[in-house]
């Protein structure tokens with residue numbers, strides 16, 4: 120978009136906001152922030168000091184773009200009922216596409232300022248995605264399943280000129296811009312009178328414990344606020360007739376006014392919003408899947424801290440222990456590792472318990488299975504063996520990434536990186552740091568190994584197994600896998 124278009128679109132948008140009844144505090148400005156960082160686009164900045172709990176702007180509910188407000192414009196009652204029966208995000212996608220095709224849509228000046236291009240992961244090429252290496256975020260993009268939904272729900276609406284790419288663009292804007300707001304009193308009352316219920320609206324629990332319906336909505340101007348982890352200083356308040364953006368702390372003149380997108384790891388921030396900043400790194404997570412753990416423990420013998428060799432689990436034994444983990448409600452297909460905080464370890468209890476069950480001796484395993492005993496406390500499950508095996512598994516998990524943490528740090532320092540490549544490196548670097556922190560935590564486990572399945576196993580000849588660094592011995596050809604792929 121030309122610079123002039125950007126500015127003139129902002130101006131048309133601002134005059135439209137006033138036409139539709141949006142009241143803007145003169146102490147705020149909608150600013151072009153593109154020169155302050157790639158992807159920053161427009162943002163809201165304080166032009167004078169704000170106190171805490173001041174209104175930055177207020178928006179009448181009639182200006183909100185959602186399925187309810189666009190329905191009266193729907194050509195036929197059959198499309199009205201079709202929209203109501205769709206998943207929320209798809210119905211809103213259809214409503215926005217349909218408004219975009221109307222030259223005189225009430226929301227035209229608003230739609231004109233929504234981005235044509237986004238950096239969310241769904242728009243990345245295969246080669247750009249490969250920079251994320253072993254990050255599991257790549258498996259969560261969901262392009263194919265979204266397209267199945269488009270063909271099931273949007274195609275039958277026969278919206279002229281509607282393509283998959285258009286649907287992806289609109290659905291991604293919804294993911295990055297839309298708000299879930301509680302249904303307004305009037306609609307609620309109408310529904311109570313007619314007994315109508317809305318499709319699959321998300322539900323919140325209201326103060327009085329009643330489930331409260333929410334409506335996925337595009338809220339002009341409210342969605343012009345950027346976000347940056349803990350720097351949020353305003354929030355959307357839906358308690359009054361108009362929706363209000365209110366400050367939650369004093370904001371000094373010149374400061375940007377930030378909303379809160381949530382405490383997201385950078386992988387998810389990139390997937391959903393197409394940007395990352397260093398301020399989100401405290402929320403980074405790394406994942407280790409149970410499939411990876413089982414495959415490593417069944418594939419080869421392990422060296423124990425005492426130098427004993429722990430025979431690999433048979434597939435049947437692994438299955439039995441996994442079934443027990445499921446029964447004990449600690450089995451997850453993938454476990455999240457995060458930075459530790461007060462009372463929050465890097466290694467989740469469920470992962471610790473799963474490894475404990477995989478490494479427990481048969482007598483104690485049977486006792487849990489027969490409900491003669493239960494899983495012990497976290498400190499007792501953190502045995503030296505569990506810590507050692509987990510540290511080895513985590514080292515192997517780290518080696519699934521093509522580059523090392525140190526190499527990523529060098530790449531970031533060297534600069535000259537394309538915007539998407541830089542963001543991908545920041546994500547994978549963050550995940551490796553989390554894995555390293557979890558390895559350190561695992562190496563502090565010191566509980567007694569007496570219930571562990573060491574010593575029960577027939578001793579294996581030297582030459583097999585993982586060494587202390589988690590690497591397979593060079594002569595173990597059959598078990599060589601998952602090395603670095605340079």
Ligand SMILES: C[S@@+](CC[C@H](N)C(=O)[O-])C[C@H]1O[C@@H](n2cnc3c(N)ncnc32)[C@H](O)[C@@H]1O
Nearest residue numbers: 158159160161295296342343344345346392394
């Ligand atoms: C709700 S919109 C905010 C308004 C947006 N800046 C615009 O001009 O349309 C969310 C999008 O803004 C951008 N964004 C928000 N916060 C950002 C930040 N701290 N740094 C860079 N981009 C950001 C991302 O592209 C994100 O998908």
